[in-house]
Amino acid sequence: MILNDLNPLQNPKGRILHLQRLSTEDGPGIRTTVFFKGCPLHCAWCHNPESISPLPQTQWYAVRCIGCETCLSVCPNGCLTKDEAGLHIDRQRCEGCGKCAEACPAGALELLGRLVSVEELVAELLKDRAYYQSSGGGVTLSGGEPTLQADFAEALLRRLKEEGISTALDTCGLTNPATLVRLLAYTDLVLYDLKLWEEEEHIRFTGVSNRRIQENLLFIAERMRRKGTPRALWVRTPLIPGTTDRAENLTAIGRFLAQELDGLIQRWELCAFNNLCRDQYTRLGLDWAYAQTPLMTKEELERCEEIARASGISPELVVASGATRVSEVLLER
Amino acid sequence: MAGNDRSGTVDANLNLLKAVELALTGGTDLIPFTDPMTGKTEKPQRWGEDSGDPTRFESWEQFWEAYAAQTRHIVRRIVDLYEQSEALRARFHPTPYLSCLVKGCAEKGLDITQGGAELGYVTIEAVTFATTVDSLLAIKYLVYDQKICTMAELIQALKDNWVGHEVLQARALHKAPKYGRDDDEADEMGRRVMELWTEETWKYRTRSTNRQFRPGMLSWNYWVSDSFILPASPDGRPQGKFLSNALCPSNGADTNGPTANVNSVGKVLGGKSPDGKGDWEEYLNLLPNGGSHTMTFNPSLLRDPEHRQKFKAFLRGYIENGGTALQINLIDADMLRDAQKHPENYRHLLVRVTGYNAYFTSIGRELQNEIIARESHQLR
Numbered sequence: 001m002i003l004n005d006l007n008p009l010q011n012p013k014g015r016i017l018h019l020q021r022l023s024t025e026d027g028p029g030i031r032t033t034v035f036f037k038g039c040p041l042h043c044a045w046c047h048n049p050e051s052i053s054p055l056p057q058t059q060w061y062a063v064r065c066i067g068c069e070t071c072l073s074v075c076p077n078g079c080l081t082k083d084e085a086g087l088h089i090d091r092q093r094c095e096g097c098g099k100c101a102e103a104c105p106a107g108a109l110e111l112l113g114r115l116v117s118v119e120e121l122v123a124e125l126l127k128d129r130a131y132y133q134s135s136g137g138g139v140t141l142s143g144g145e146p147t148l149q150a151d152f153a154e155a156l157l158r159r160l161k162e163e164g165i166s167t168a169l170d171t172c173g174l175t176n177p178a179t180l181v182r183l184l185a186y187t188d189l190v191l192y193d194l195k196l197w198e199e200e201e202h203i204r205f206t207g208v209s210n211r212r213i214q215e216n217l218l219f220i221a222e223r224m225r226r227k228g229t230p231r232a233l234w235v236r237t238p239l240i241p242g243t244t245d246r247a248e249n250l251t252a253i254g255r256f257l258a259q260e261l262d263g264l265i266q267r268w269e270l271c272a273f274n275n276l277c278r279d280q281y282t283r284l285g286l287d288w289a290y291a292q293t294p295l296m297t298k299e300e301l302e303r304c305e306e307i308a309r310a311s312g313i314s315p316e317l318v319v320a321s322g323a324t325r326v327s328e329v330l331l332e333r
Numbered sequence: 334m335a336g337n338d339r340s341g342t343v344d345a346n347l348n349l350l351k352a353v354e355l356a357l358t359g360g361t362d363l364i365p366f367t368d369p370m371t372g373k374t375e376k377p378q379r380w381g382e383d384s385g386d387p388t389r390f391e392s393w394e395q396f397w398e399a400y401a402a403q404t405r406h407i408v409r410r411i412v413d414l415y416e417q418s419e420a421l422r423a424r425f426h427p428t429p430y431l432s433c434l435v436k437g438c439a440e441k442g443l444d445i446t447q448g449g450a451e452l453g454y455v456t457i458e459a460v461t462f463a464t465t466v467d468s469l470l471a472i473k474y475l476v477y478d479q480k481i482c483t484m485a486e487l488i489q490a491l492k493d494n495w496v497g498h499e500v501l502q503a504r505a506l507h508k509a510p511k512y513g514r515d516d517d518e519a520d521e522m523g524r525r526v527m528e529l530w531t532e533e534t535w536k537y538r539t540r541s542t543n544r545q546f547r548p549g550m551l552s553w554n555y556w557v558s559d560s561f562i563l564p565a566s567p568d569g570r571p572q573g574k575f576l577s578n579a580l581c582p583s584n585g586a587d588t589n590g591p592t593a594n595v596n597s598v599g600k601v602l603g604g605k606s607p608d609g610k611g612d613w614e615e616y617l618n619l620l621p622n623g624g625s626h627t628m629t630f631n632p633s634l635l636r637d638p639e640h641r642q643k644f645k646a647f648l649r650g651y652i653e654n655g656g657t658a659l660q661i662n663l664i665d666a667d668m669l670r671d672a673q674k675h676p677e678n679y680r681h682l683l684v685r686v687t688g689y690n691a692y693f694t695s696i697g698r699e700l701q702n703e704i705i706a707r708e709s710h711q712l713r
Contacts (some may be wrong), residue, residue: 021590024634030592030650061675061695064507068500105503127515128592130653135646279697327430 014121014152015113017144021128025321027189027234029137032125034038036143037113040174042207043195044289045240047277049160051144056096060087061285067200068248071100079104091285105302126163138166138188146291147175148179148180155187169230173213176267180216184223189232192217195244197252205243217261224264239304239322241273243291247307255312268313272296272322295325337436339450339544342622345415345457346555349465349530350563350576353404353472355381356396357488360403363564364492382406388484393477400469401529408533412546413456419455422446448542455544456622457534460552461559462601463577464510465566466523467586471509473522475501475567491565494572503689506569513582514602515593523601529621536694540679549622552579579625591628596627599655616655627660629668631683669693669705 017035020026026033038054039046050057065087078102079090087109096109098111125139132138139160146153146169153169160167169183170191184190194211194217196202217235224230237253239245250270257265260317273296281288301324309315335342354363360381367374384399423446431445432438438449475481482490482501490498510519531548538545556576565571568583577583578631580598585592602624603617612618651659664682672679676694683692693701 005617019589022592022647030643030646063694065505066499068503070500104498105508107503107507127596128650131647131650133590134649134653135643137643137646208612276696292488 003210011117012149012151012155013077013115013117014149014156015054015056016121017048017112019124022131023140026140026142027138029135029166030128031137031140031168032128032132033140033142033170034121034125034156036141036146038148039143039145039172040148040208041145041172043238044205045238045243045273047274047278048144048237049281049284049286049288050112053266054148055112056098056111056217057284058089058094058098058100059112060089060112061108061283064106066106068105070105074103079324081225087222089285089333094319099171107331118152118159118254119260121156122159122163125165126234127215128298129163129165132165138168140168140191142170142191143147145172145174147171147179150175152177154182157183161186162293173216174208175212175216177216179217180219184220184230185289187230189234190220190230191234191236192220193236193238194253194256195238195240197249197256198204201243201249205240212289214256221261221264232266233261234314235261235265236268236271238271239273239296240290241296241300245273245296245300245304251311253256254308254313257312258312258314265313265317266319267319270301270308270318270320272301272320272324274322285314295323298324300324334452335534336434337451339435339445340450340452340454341456342549343458343551344455345411346553347407347411347459347530347533348461348559348563349404349407349459349526350461350574351565352400352407353465353468353567354564355403355406356384356399357387357484357567359384359386359399362558363488377699388488390484395474396472396477397469397525404418404530405533406535408457408530412537415455416539416541419539419544423448423541427453427465437471443503446542453544454547454622455539456547456549456624458549458551458553459530460550460555461563461576461580462523462526462550462580463578463583463586464566464568465569466512466519466526466601467509467577467583468566469526470511470519470522471505471567471569474509475505475549489568491567493571494565502569502570505567509568510546511568511583513587513597514589515559515595515596515659517600520597520600523597524603527601527603527619527621549620550579550624552625564580581625581627584678588681590681590683591630591647594628595651595656595659596654598624598652604655616659618657620657623658625660626656626658629664629682630661632663635663665692666705669701673698673701673705 002295014205015037017037020033020035023031023033036140039052042052047053069082070083074099076099077095079094081088096111096113099112101109115165147270157167166188167186168189168191169187172193196205199209200209220233224233235257237244257268271292273293274293275290275293278291301320305318305320354419357363358381360379361377365374365377380401384402387396387399390396409667426446429444429463430445430664432449435445438445441449443449452650476487481504489552490501495502510516512519512523534546534548560576561573582594582597603619605611605615606617609615672682672693679694680692682694
């Protein structure tokens with residue numbers, strides 16, 4: 001059984017999606033971001049749908065397929081069929097064994113979620129040490145949710161600190177404080193998501209209550225005050241049209257940050273909605289509620305910034321990021 | 334140098350891939366050459382080394398030895414060819430006015446075309462480095478390591494320009510290792526290729542003027558024009574698809590991003606010397622006449638002061654890891670439109686949105702259009 005692989009006591013292995021080298025958006029400096037697979041939240045707008053399931057998954061790139069049908073005969077469970085519309089993966093039966101991806105000559109089938117050991121991952125991450133050092137960057141654990149693979153995440157962070165690499169933990173906050181204590185011991189920066197303030201709304205759009213998430217943020221703040229670790233904290237809020245970008249939501253989050261995290265938080269980042277992941281949903285055979293939602297306009301993004309700056313938090317801490325819509329005229333060119 | 338130097342930058346261009354072709358045939362052209370001017374087809378004849386029948390080789394190292402013999406041969410051949418023009422100039426084309434202005438000529442009593450200048454290097458600029466390295470990696474992977482095909486099958490596929498061998502071609506393109514991914518084993522092949530041809534180059538001086546040959550890598554446009562002359566290559570490239578440019582990884586091969594690309598280039602240039610004694614500080618440089626390395630970035634990387642600082646740090650890391658000269662392009666909308674038409678050349682192209690990257694060629698048409706519009710916007 002696949003889940004057992006994740007939990008040996010020694011030499012823990014982790015299931016990761018991929019590494020993003022020269023990452024410039026997940027903390028200070030030049031970083032490599034490790035995307036963990038598996039997340040306890042199911043946000044309706046999720047930008048990385050392949051990171052939700054903790055299990056390995058197979059995906060097919062139509063544009064890369066050469067139609068050789070090699071994959072059809074290697075699948076041990078007969079999950080693959082092909083017709084005029086393309087290749088179909090029976091997701092109920094696919095165990096993510098990766099045999100089809102291995103056999104595919106064209107790289108059109110891909111196994112999402114490979115199992116790696118701490119040592120092999122660290123060897124990869126250290127290849128960009130020169131850039132971390134020249135930029136004040138480091139390694140960010142993201143996902144998915146790194147705290148779901150706590151043994152692996154802890155061992156990875158510890159090894160990185162032994163190597164003198166600066167570390168960041170990007171978390172949704174839904175974990176237990178004991179796990180946080182283990183990971184924060186080796187974490188320099190926490191990137192913490194606050195999405196929706198109202199509990200009911202949070203349950204409706206992410207599938208879980210946000211009480212534990214808010215408590216854990218206070219727990220981290222307390223730890224920073226008492227022990228000085230982690231050294232830095234950034235809070236991030238995705239701006240989702242009609243839900244998180246509403247004025248009362250941003251104001252409530254901002255007020256909380258101003259009251260509870262004054263002097264601790266370095267940055268409140270507002271990340272504009274993006275729809276680039278539409279094809280990822282298609283490749284995984286999933287529908288997406290936001291498939292037709294356009295990017296925000298520049299004016300909408302600026303409105304959110306203004307609301308956030310007026311919420312009581314020090315205005316200079318508010319940073320907006322992400323792309324906005326451009327006029328249709330340009331598309332015609 | 335100004336005032337005492339008669340060195341050229343692009344005196345002769347050496348196409349490294351030809352040595353792979355000659356090793357695959359034992360010294361002849363793989364396919365008959367038809368002169369585009371006269372329309373005449375020449376009969377293939379052995380003009381390279383007799384390096385043996387590769388279908389009888391039992392190990393990768395045997396193939397490497399054949400490749401090495403052919404590389405030494407083509408370097409020798411280009412040196413001989415260059416000698417002819419050098420000797421003609423020395424004998425029939427004196428330039429007395431210039432010779433008066435360059436130190437060494439008066440002292441030696443020799444015209445500048447006769448080797449009078451104090452300094453004088455002849456540069457061989459090798460082209461098609463990455464396609465050569467990737468071809469060797471593919472041969473090793475397909476024939477010797479994974480035994481996916483025999484040498485005879487691979488040679489037939491190349492003669493057929495991969496037509497009818499599409500599955501094997503896909504494996505060569507997508508499964509064989511490639512230079513440019515910061516993969517130590519693949520980059521070690523690159524270093525071996527680099528060491529071999531540069532060491533051979535340093536062995537020669539012009540006989541008529543006593544000028545030293547030295548290595549560099551600039552491709553000019555030969556990576557385009559030669560691609561129509563050379564046959565299909567073992568890395569999966571069909572005839573007519575562009576060869577690799579200068580020191581750069583093959584188009585689309587550097588799938589691990591810019592830092593991996595740069596690290597690979599630093600390694601094949603020589604990297605840091607193990608004993609700390611390099612050509613410049615602790616660094617080795619196998620291409621003293623320069624190696625051209627071009628990279629393309631998304632303009633959003635430079636969108637604000639914070640990101641400009643990050644980019645500066647990237648350039649410092651480039652030097653730290655052994656790079657010598659980088660030419661930087663920012664992606665423009667036209668290139669993105671070309672990527673829509675020819676996705677196979679752009680599989681590495683990352684576009685960035687909110688804390689999130691996507692491979693441009695793996696997303697749908699409609700979204701690609703959005704990004705193109707955005708890029709057009711950013712450039713205004």
